[in-house]
Amino acid sequence: MDHSQQLLQEITEAHGVPGHEVEVRALVRRYLEPLGAVEQDRIGSLICHHGEAGPRVMLAGHMDEIGFMVNYLTKEGFLKFLPLGGWWDQVLLGQQVIVKTHKGDLLGVIGAKPPHLLPPDERKKLVEKQDMYIDIGVTSKEEAEEVGVRLGDPVVPASTFHVLANGKAYMSKAFDDRVGVALTIDALRHFAQAPHPNILYGVATVMEEVGTRGAKTSAEIVDPDVAIILESDICGDVPGIKPEESDVKLGGGPSLLLLDARMIPNMRLRDLVIETAKELEIPLQFSMMPGGATDGAQIHLHRVGVPTVVLGVPARHIHSHAAIIHRDDYDRALRLLVAVVGKLDAEAVAGLAP
DSSP states (O other): OOHHHHHHHHHHHSOOBTTBOHHHHHHHHHHHGGGSEEEEOTTSOEEEEEOSSSOEEEEEEEOOOOEEEEEEEOTTSOEEEEEESOOOGGGTTTOEEEEEETTEEEEEEEEOSOGGGSOHHHHTSOOOGGGOEEEOSOSSHHHHHHTTOOTTOEEEEOOOOEEOTTSSEEEESOHHHHHHHHHHHHHHHHHTSSOOSSEEEEEEESOGGGTSHHHHHHHHHHOOSEEEEEEEEEOOOSTTOOTTTOOOOTTSOOEEEEEETTBOOOHHHHHHHHHHHHHHTOOOEEEEETTOOOTHHHHTTSTTOOOEEEEEEEEBSOSSSOEEEEHHHHHHHHHHHHHHHHHOOHHHHHTTOO
């Protein structure tokens, strides 16, 4: 297992839903501290910077993952929950979760009324989150409280990292967006040993999944001249998706986001990424996400505006217990990122203005 695979395994297996990033933040801090000066904003985002002169280049990936919060205990000891981040109801039933309590972690499973007790017409209906519960194996509200459950406790997917059959595909929870945090760390690791014509800021933001909140506060600290958002992208190579809906493929190379619901990238920075990919003969895919947003939504509007793009690693099955990425996509994204950052000197950044 090389450095990047170990990093991806550790960082995806760590727990950290929005507003409760303590565990993953400690891990990310451990990786960042040898790479530069590290500080933390007042809601929990980590900022590591390296370099003495030049434009301020911000690399940002969010370290929170989607999860849940306990919002009610039934008299029988079942836990009702609210989503933290976007969950599709169809991926929830029967999945194992971990309830993070003040007395320790509790394993549970998401359940609902059994189909055997439903009339035939109701069996065909989608079960919605409000009709689900978490079962931790107790039989009363008092027992649930005794083992440590409190309202507001965070709940994370129970999932571990696996290398799949071809040796190049990795499956784990939280690739959205621990893969972006890993790219940030690996880029800082590269430039800790190589010159760069800028001051490089690597940022692991919090609470992206509930409104890109850490992006706003961390941008206040960095005050960037240019920003590259590092994200997981959505693969369109699974059954049922038409090419015109998404042509992004696993193993097809990193992706460049051309549009999302809250940001259009800086065109000159976009072109710099495209031209650099061509120079390096790195296949580059293109995507659009009219129904979602990234940390770029906040960062590109900082102060008078920040030229911003989103570079992605394609992933299948994001926002579930198990997403899949391809190692070649990760390595190519890192190589492209390093090359683009290396070009962002004062003259190049000044030329990004519309």
